[in-house]
Amino acid sequence: MAQVMTRSRGRHARDDGMSTAEYAVGTVAAAAFAGLLFKIVTSPEVRRLLLDIVKRALQLAG
Template identity: 75%
Template sequence: MQRWKNKEDAGMSTAEYAVGTIAAAAFAGLLFKIVTGSEVQELLLAIVERALRLAD
């Protein structure tokens, strides 16, 4: 059985999907660590409080 394959196939292979998934998970973990840090939480809380004060 002969498989048809386009020579200009720009899709990702299974290994590329795996690497992309691992990279995305690592990036998500890094962002989670940054956002859950106390300094960032304080900054985000200050921004939200300021926005709510401006809405009054």
């Protein structure tokens, strides 16, 4: 019984975790998403909306 469990673990051990290529693709995708999000948040329209929200909140606070 112990041999069967060891063999099955050995077969599945190759599938555990991500490979270096998967990490690279994930890192590139995360960096691209961060760049896109930065562009959106720093756009004049979004900046104006955020400033309006802050101004309203400050006016309501007193």
